[in-house]
Amino acid sequence: MKNLKWRKLLVILVLLGPAMTMFIGLTIYPFIKNLIWSTTFFVLYKPASQYISAGLENYKDILFGIEFWNSVESSLVIVFGALAIEFLIGLGVALVLNERFRGRSILRTLFIIPMGVMPIVAGVVWKLMLFPGGSLISDILVKMRLASGQLDFWGDVGLARLSVMAADIWGWTPFVGLILLAGLQAIPSELYDAAQVDGASQLQRFTHVTAPLLKYAIIVALMFRGMDLLRLFDTVYIMTQGGPGYATEVISFFIYRKGFSEFGVGYAAATSVIVFVVIFVIAQITVRKSGIAA
Numbered sequence: 229m230k231n232l233k234w235r236k237l238l239v240i241l242v243l244l245g246p247a248m249t250m251f252i253g254l255t256i257y258p259f260i261k262n263l264i265w266s267t268t269f270f271v272l273y274k275p276a277s278q279y280i281s282a283g284l285e286n287y288k289d290i291l292f293g294i295e296f297w298n299s300v301e302s303s304l305v306i307v308f309g310a311l312a313i314e315f316l317i318g319l320g321v322a323l324v325l326n327e328r329f330r331g332r333s334i335l336r337t338l339f340i341i342p343m344g345v346m347p348i349v350a351g352v353v354w355k356l357m358l359f360p361g362g363s364l365i366s367d368i369l370v371k372m373r374l375a376s377g378q379l380d381f382w383g384d385v386g387l388a389r390l391s392v393m394a395a396d397i398w399g400w401t402p403f404v405g406l407i408l409l410a411g412l413q414a415i416p417s418e419l420y421d422a423a424q425v426d427g428a429s430q431l432q433r434f435t436h437v438t439a440p441l442l443k444y445a446i447i448v449a450l451m452f453r454g455m456d457l458l459r460l461f462d463t464v465y466i467m468t469q470g471g472p473g474y475a476t477e478v479i480s481f482f483i484y485r486k487g488f489s490e491f492g493v494g495y496a497a498a499t500s501v502i503v504f505v506v507i508f509v510i511a512q513i514t515v516r517k518s519g520i521a522a
Contacts, residue, residue, distance in 0.1 A: 351466030411445025
């Protein structure tokens with residue numbers, strides 16, 4: 229009996245060993261190392277500085293410094309702006325694709341194409357379309373008489389933020405739409421039939437049947453996209469480099485600048501720890517309050 233238990237344990241270790249080794253090596257160890265660095269004065273070009281203890285000095289400098297809060301403001305504007313538009317467009321497209329009509333499968337395929345484009349490639353394409361002094365988007369807006377001349381997408385704070393949001397919305401609205409579509413298809417058609425028999429209008433069917441039963445799909449879509457947007461980096465790096473000024477310097481780009489441009493690894497590590505804690509707390513509160521955990 230004991231030999232059988234040991235054999236089962238050995239099989240489990242053999243099967244889980246490679247995955248656990250990768251998980252520890254690629255996730256747990258870097259996280260612990262980052263946590264240690266966050267309490268040091270580690271400067272990238274001074275390896276010995278990683279052993280100089282800073283206590284909570286980095287955290288104090290971050291929380292009482294204006295640069296971090298500027299990046300928080302930029303992140304929140306871009307996150308909430310992009311998330312709201314992605315949700316509205318994704319919900320609208322999901323409602324359309326949930327109906328039965330000829331060519332629906334083709335439209336579904338076309339809808340998810342942007343998800344297959346790498347964010348860096350998408351960023352380059354959008355940068356070319358918005359390039360000052362003769363951009364495609366400016367020409368279209370001028371011909372539609374929505375603009376009087378060429379727009380400076382990289383020199384204006386509002387336009388720069390809208391540009392970053394537009395690139396993200398184009399690439400990730402299909403993700404939100406697919407989650408909501410899956411939620412819609414899980415709703416039993418009998419409920420709609422019963423509501424129609426009771427004389428409910430299309431709007432009433434949406435508000436009293438669709439919306440309540442789509443609650444969890446909406447929460448999942450918004451939570452995943454919100455956390456992903458807080459990690460937004462590649463689009464900003466390619467398109468604006470955080471400019472004009474620091475208008476589009478989101479938190480991830482702020483961490484990159486502090487760690488790899490200004491070589492303050494300890495400071496950058498502390499910032500990443502703060503961001504991790506905030507995202508973790510928000511995710512936990514969302515899951516618990518929504519009832520998903522139950």
